Amino acid sequence: xxxxxxxxxxxxxxxxxxxxxxxxxxxxxxxxxxxxxxxxxxxxxxxxxxxxxxxxxxxxxxxxxxxxxxxxxxxxxxxxxxxxxxxxxxxxxxxxxxxxxxxxxxxxxxxxxxxxxxxxxxxxxxxxxxxxxxxxxxxxxxxxxxxxxxxxxxxxxxxxxxxxxxxxxxxxxxxxxxxxxxxxxxxxxxxxxxxxxxxxxxxxxxxxxxxxxxxxxxxxxxxxxxxxxxxxxxxxxxxxxxxxxxxxxxxxxxxxxxxxxxxxxxxxxxxxxxxxxxxxxxxxxxxxxxxxxxxxxxxxxxxxxxxxxxxxxxxxxxxxxxxxxxxxxxxxxxxxxxxxxxxxxxxxxxxxxxxxxxxxxxxxxxxxxxxxxxxxxxxxxxxxxxxxxxxxxxxxxxxxxxxxxxxxxxxxxxxxxxxxxxxxxxxxxxxxxxxxxxxxxxxxxxxxxxxxx
Amino acid sequence: xxxxxxxxxxxxxxxxxxxxxxxxxxxxxxxxxxxxxxxxxxxxxxxxxxxxxxxxxxxxxxxxxxxxxxxxxxxxxxxxxxxxxxxxxxxxxxxxxxxxxxxxxxxxxxxxxxxxxxxxxxxxxxxxxxxxxxxxxxxxxxxxxxxxxxxxxxxxxxxxxxxxxxx
Numbered sequence: 001x002x003x004x005x006x007x008x009x010x011x012x013x014x015x016x017x018x019x020x021x022x023x024x025x026x027x028x029x030x031x032x033x034x035x036x037x038x039x040x041x042x043x044x045x046x047x048x049x050x051x052x053x054x055x056x057x058x059x060x061x062x063x064x065x066x067x068x069x070x071x072x073x074x075x076x077x078x079x080x081x082x083x084x085x086x087x088x089x090x091x092x093x094x095x096x097x098x099x100x101x102x103x104x105x106x107x108x109x110x111x112x113x114x115x116x117x118x119x120x121x122x123x124x125x126x127x128x129x130x131x132x133x134x135x136x137x138x139x140x141x142x143x144x145x146x147x148x149x150x151x152x153x154x155x156x157x158x159x160x161x162x163x164x165x166x167x168x169x170x171x172x173x174x175x176x177x178x179x180x181x182x183x184x185x186x187x188x189x190x191x192x193x194x195x196x197x198x199x200x201x202x203x204x205x206x207x208x209x210x211x212x213x214x215x216x217x218x219x220x221x222x223x224x225x226x227x228x229x230x231x232x233x234x235x236x237x238x239x240x241x242x243x244x245x246x247x248x249x250x251x252x253x254x255x256x257x258x259x260x261x262x263x264x265x266x267x268x269x270x271x272x273x274x275x276x277x278x279x280x281x282x283x284x285x286x287x288x289x290x291x292x293x294x295x296x297x298x299x300x301x302x303x304x305x306x307x308x309x310x311x312x313x314x315x316x317x318x319x320x321x322x323x324x325x326x327x328x329x330x331x332x333x334x335x336x337x338x339x340x341x342x343x344x345x346x347x348x349x350x351x352x353x354x355x356x357x358x359x360x361x362x363x364x365x366x367x368x369x370x371x372x373x374x375x376x377x378x379x380x381x382x383x384x385x386x387x388x389x390x391x392x393x394x395x396x397x398x399x400x401x402x403x404x405x406x407x408x409x410x411x412x413x414x415x416x417x418x419x420x421x422x423x424x425x426x427x428x429x430x431x432x433x434x435x436x437x438x439x440x441x442x443x444x445x446x447x448x449x450x451x452x453x
Numbered sequence: 454x455x456x457x458x459x460x461x462x463x464x465x466x467x468x469x470x471x472x473x474x475x476x477x478x479x480x481x482x483x484x485x486x487x488x489x490x491x492x493x494x495x496x497x498x499x500x501x502x503x504x505x506x507x508x509x510x511x512x513x514x515x516x517x518x519x520x521x522x523x524x525x526x527x528x529x530x531x532x533x534x535x536x537x538x539x540x541x542x543x544x545x546x547x548x549x550x551x552x553x554x555x556x557x558x559x560x561x562x563x564x565x566x567x568x569x570x571x572x573x574x575x576x577x578x579x580x581x582x583x584x585x586x587x588x589x590x591x592x593x594x595x596x597x598x599x600x601x602x603x604x605x606x607x608x609x610x611x612x613x614x615x616x617x618x619x620x
């Protein structure tokens with residue numbers, strides 16, 4: 001593949017069919033429902049479906065034929081596509097944040113996979129190679145990560161890096177953890193109440209209310225379960241690999257040093273089991289919306305859907321090597337904060353060591369946010385009128401968009417500014433000491449000047 | 454380096470705040486009044502021709518109250534905006550009711566925009582907008598004299614390039 005890497009290639013020839021497979025059932029249904037009034041009855045509707053299918057197949061095939069990808073002379077990935085208006089996109093691999101391989105159900109059945117490289121700041125540049133054969137997809141992932149790491153070309157002939165499994169979430173734990181959520185239980189109880197009323201009175205309104213309070217959230221529980229089924233975390237030379245999924249599967253690879261921030265959270269009922277959830281901010285991740293196995297909120301990656309606290313901290317050690325998060329001394333919020341945030345007052349605390357900033361908070365759902373100083377984007381102090389009366393202010397330590405937004409909430413007003421200034425200094429020092437973007441490049445090789453962040 | 458933190462978390466850094474052009478207050482007042490006054494007058498006229506003179510009076514009074522409030526609050530808001538270029542970062546402050554102070558390291562600036570609406574440009578002002586990889590950074594300095602905005606943009610871009618760090 002090395003010498004072939006710069007030759008434009010196409011995705012797998014079955015791609016248009018696998019893509020069409022996803023929309024097929026919808027199309028057929030739409031034609032039969034919407035086109036009920038087409039004269040000629042069943043046969044002509046069948047003909048319409050056939051016509052549409054042929055048109056879609058031709059379009060799909062031509063657009064597949066017109067899409068090629070290759071590695072350019074700078075070692076970056078290029079994709080050319082477009083039926084009439086040609087569009088060529090370049091994926092700057094020095095900015096690669098993670099690589100995801102997804103296998104939507106239809107593609108999985110025919111042994112195909114989609115490769116999604118995620119690039120920082122690539123809001124409009126979502127690139128997906130759909131589909132490649134599974135072997136090809138894995139080779140592509142290895143190639144992308146190797147090039148991003150600074151091992152330019154030549155790496156692909158080496159075997160795909162071996163994986164060492166670290167953690168597997170048992171499906172029963174996942175199921176129990178999803179039900180053990182106060183909102184799910186409240187929704188369920190309220191929904192059943194509506195259902196009982198509906199059955200007793202025979203009014204349709206009760207059923208509608210049941211669908212909205214129990215039915216739809218229940219459905220999202222099921223899709224969540226399918227998406228996170230058999231969640232495993234493995235370690236390989238090119239990063240942490242997160243796999244999950246029952247029907248559609250996905251495997252996301254987060255290279256070392258691409259983690260922007262981490263949060264460990266615990267909902268009310270999980271305290272009883274000692275479970276927590278671990279989420280990450282990864283720049284440029286999670287922008288794919290809507291379809292199939294892509295999971296996690298925008299800009300975020302779920303590192304562990306549910307795990308015992310000790311396991312989570314063990315994993316945290318691998319994500320942030322050399323950081324003893326539980327060992328960092330936390331300072332509680334001043335007493336005045338009780339008036340501003342009575343429910344979470346007991347949890348409010350912040351701390352900092354040489355490498356990370358830590359903030360704790362939350363009432364029903366408690367959370368601990370961790371942000372490496374080197375990843376700090378900016379620091380903000382904010383104060384609302386009620387806070388001013390109490391002599392409080394909040395210091396936000398800004399991370400890339402995602403589920404983790406660390407903040408020292410409701411600190412003493414002067415302390416808030418002191419925290420902000422201290423964070424700015426720590427962040428500056430950490431940035432200066434940080435290793436280059438291309439993590440496999442040896443330190444004595446200078447990082448390329450002007451490498452954008 | 455250490456600012457005086459005796460009481461105010463928004464105390465100026467040692468160099469003091471650079472304030473923005475007072476003409477910004479004029480432009481913002483003009484925009485505010487251009488929205489409030491015609492609407493208020495229209496409502497007043499509608500009340501009056503429908504023989505609801507009491508309501509017309511109340512409406513007129515409220516309209517004047519709002520107008521005075523706009524003139525007053527905009528002045529305070531504009532006077533609250535300030536920035537300071539320090540050795541390693543840019544500090545921006547703003548807000549009267551909800552106060553904010555942002556510290557943006559030069560090495561984290563990804564993009565520095567200068568923009569300005571037609572009215573602002575007419576009065577020789579631009580807005581400088583800083584972007585980092587965090588969507589929450591939200592550091593904009595409105596009401597900069599055009600020349601100062603250009604100078605600041607060039608300086609920030611140069612500093613940013615010299616100190617840029619990987620995400």
